[in-house]
Amino acid sequence: MAGNKKIEGRNIQKRKYIELYGMFGDFDLPNKRVKVKYFSTIASGKDRKSDSFTLLSELKPMRERVKAKDIKDLSSLLQRNLDDFRVAYDLIPYLTEEKPNISFFPAILAVLLPNDYLKEGLDVAYPKRMEEENEQNRILNFENKWKVELFNIGGDVSNLGILSIDLKDIEVVVLDGQHRANAFRVASGAYSDKDSSVYPAFYNEVKVEGNLNADLPITLIWFEDEDGDIEPKYISRKLFVDVNNTAKRVSKSRKILLNDSEIASLITRFFYSELAKDKSFKYDELSLLHSEFDKDSDISVSTNNVFSITNPEFVYDIASWLTLGSRTFNQLHQYRSRDNFKGNIIEFGNIFNSKDFNGFDIEPVEESLVSKTVVLKNPHKMTAFENEYRKRLHIPLYYIFNNFILYKKHFEAICAIGDWYTDGMNTYQRSVWEEVFCGGEGLYYTFKNKETSRTKLNSTLHNYLTAIEEIEKRFKQERAKIYSESEKNVNSAYDSANTKAFQVGLVMALDLYKNGLPLIDKYEEFVGEINSLGEDNWLTILNVIRPALIKGTDPKQWPSYQKLIIRAIQKDYAYYSKDNFIDSPDGKIFVDLMKTSFNSWWDNQDEIEESELSTESIGLETIHKWAISSKEHVDDLFLSAGIMPIENVDTKKHGVIIIGDVVGKINPK
Known part of the structure; x- marks a missing residue:
């Protein structure tokens, strides 16, 4: 490459560094405050004594760097979970078996991060660049944690050089390609997970015959910012999401926890960070054990962990509705929601209204012609946002999940x-x-x-x-x-209780119950009311009343759960009475029963033509009989769960109106 030009010598003293040969580059774009620097090199399985093999050994999944129980801050998440099944049964055979007769892995992307950052969740200072005086080569020194020496070729500084990394101070964290990296590690004999008995079992039958005669391309990146301190966790997560948008899809739960701008995503991560910090994997209180923070696929296609009661997708929608949801759905006749319900910035400002963080610190951005996302205006406000979340939302949210009787x-x-x-x-x-x-x-x-x-x-x-x-x-x-x-x-x-619809409905019920007061003032009283029904009555509500009211599993039916919960706990203040009976859960079931009675009758009427159908042809006595029977059935349903019926309802009048509407659709004349 250099022709006959002379390559000058080097004088970086070899101490505790691994030294990697490769090419240095800048990703220095206009209007971008943070500059990405990168070094393209190789991790090799050819020579176990080489620094390239040491680098290969360092391309560990997150679990080998920090145990989940030791994570104190979910902002440290930088990867999707490693699927050992895919590594062992798909990727390693791709490397080691005769077919296909050609194999290749594209470059792994990894970031240089200060030690202890992942485990402690600390805002560890990011090393800043200094240039060392050198007569021959240009040397970039990052506080002695890593160095780049750029070779002088023919009197000019080139992009070729050596990257020296002190692995006692720096961790090499894979952002993209951790499955490929782990497959290459195992096939090269660079894999070791001494603290686990389960993970190595995936690789028991992997036969490594000698050294893998291959080099794995690696791109190592770091960040520079002349105007301020580097926030590696923010930048790394952003890059992870960006580079994985075109790769194997990251689960919705993981994307939520990695998002650094959307309000509902941030609240979700704050919620999980509090669990990680205070509860870890406790059995008897809501903790990471019960909340699937490691869920690696969307809820629509995933098997549920039997020990979990919620997950990031659920918490995200709870946060969306509670802080940004339209209170239109609090109306007692509303039983379904819409997708674009979460843009109520005024409601957000009612909850977050301190001088440090308030509704003026967020803004909507267009996602498409029909939807918006509400985001943080200034990333530097994230700490203030998290502090206000702890004061205003975390205690009520945690209390509901931790204390609901089921x-x-x-x-x-x-x-x-x-x-x-x-x-x-x-x-x-x-x-x-x-x-x-x-x-x-x-x-x-x-x-x-x-x-x-x-x-x-x-x-x-x-x-x-x-x-x-x-x-x-x-x-x-x-x-x-x-x-x-x-x-x-x-x-x-x-x-039923462990669905998104129920859990959003539960929080919606609290919002309606608090009747305009701050959430912090009413959450304990609300949970006391729902628990006063007892666990067996809640089983009846969910197994007997719910199927009669809520058909199917559509998550947009969370307003239906809200109405059912509010109806179950109404006492002195009656949300539903004889005056709005038809809008109540009782009334909804009553309407269905009336229609069922009519359909059964109509299916057996061979002598009446559609053009002759009327309430008169059915007979008021028959309609009244259906109405009385339907109301008795509804009352029995609610009484079976310890819920008193709605009294003094003009059952016959409602029955005639319902059947009149049904008849009118069949015979408009």
Whole structure:
């Protein structure tokens, strides 16, 4: 490349650095405050004693750098979860098997970050560049944590050089390509996960014959900002989302937790950061164990972790509605929502109204012709936003999830599994409990969300999957013991309580219940009211009344859950009465029953033509009979859950109106 030009010598003293040869570059764009610098090099499996092999060993997934239980701040998330099944059964064979007869991995993208940043969630100062005096080559020194020496070729400074990294001070964190990197590590013999018993099992049958005679392209990046301090966590997350938009799709949950601008996403991350900091994987209180922060696929296509009650997608929609939702859906006749409900900046300003952070610190941006996203105007306001969140929202939100009676019973059953772990689990079950359920690395979904049959798993992985199923089965049995219902009915009730629609509806019910007062003033009283019904009545509400009111699982039906919850707890203040009976959950079920009675009658009327159909041809006595029977059935439903019926309803009048509407659609004349 250099022709006959002389390459001058180098004089960086070799101390504790690994030294990598490659090419330096700038990604220095106009109007961009932060400049991205990069160094293209290789990680090699050819020579175990080389610095390139050391670099390969450092391309670790996040779980090898910091255990989930040690994460104190969800802002440290920089990767999707590693899918060991995909690495072991797809990518490694791609490298090592004869077919296809050609294989290649594109470059891995990794960022240089200060040590302890990931584990502690600290705003560790990012190293700044200094230029060293040198007669021959240009040397860029980043506080001795890493250095770049650019070779002088023919009297000119080139882009070729050496990157020296002190691995005691710096971590090499993969932003894009962690599955490829781990496959290359395993195939090269650079993989080691000494602290785990489950993960290595995926690679038991991987045969590494000698050194892998291949070099893996690597692009290492870092950041420079002349005008201010670098915020590596913000920049790294932004780059991760950007580069993965065109790769294998990142789950919605992970995108939410990585988003640094959208208001609802930030609130979701604040919520999970508080769980990580204060609760970790506790059994008896809402914690990371129950909230699927490591969910690696969207809820529409994913298997649910039996121990979880919520996940980032749910919390995101709760935050969206609570802080930005249109209160139109609080109207007592509204039973469905729309997609574009979350742009109410005025409501946000009612909640966040301090001098440090308020509604003037956010703004809507157009996503498309029909939707908007509300974002933070200034990223430097994020800390103030998080502080205000802790004061105004976290305590009520956490209290609801932690103290709703069905969730309390759920935690109680998990404690029974914890006791079994302490005294009774076999080796495989203990490993699964520690690493699959209490590890927070997405391993559960690696085992459960596979189209591959069990026969493809090796015997060790098969044993782990069996242990997962045994623990899940035992948990459902323990939870059912708490109730006087069958395990099937208990599971069915939790299938409803652990939905997005129910949980958003629960928070909507609190918003309606507080009646204009601050959330912080009414949340305990509200939870006390819903818990006063008792756990068995809640099972009846969700298993008996809910199916009669709410058809299907459409998450847009959260206003229906709101109305059902409000109806269940109404006492002195009646949200629903004889005057708005038809708008009540009772009334909605009453209408359906009346229509069912008519349809049954009409299906057997061969002598009446559609043109002859009228309320008179049916007969008022028949309609009144349907109405009385329907109202009695509705009252029995609600009484079975300990909820008093709505009294003094003009049942016959409502019945005639309902049937009149039905008849009018069949015979408009």
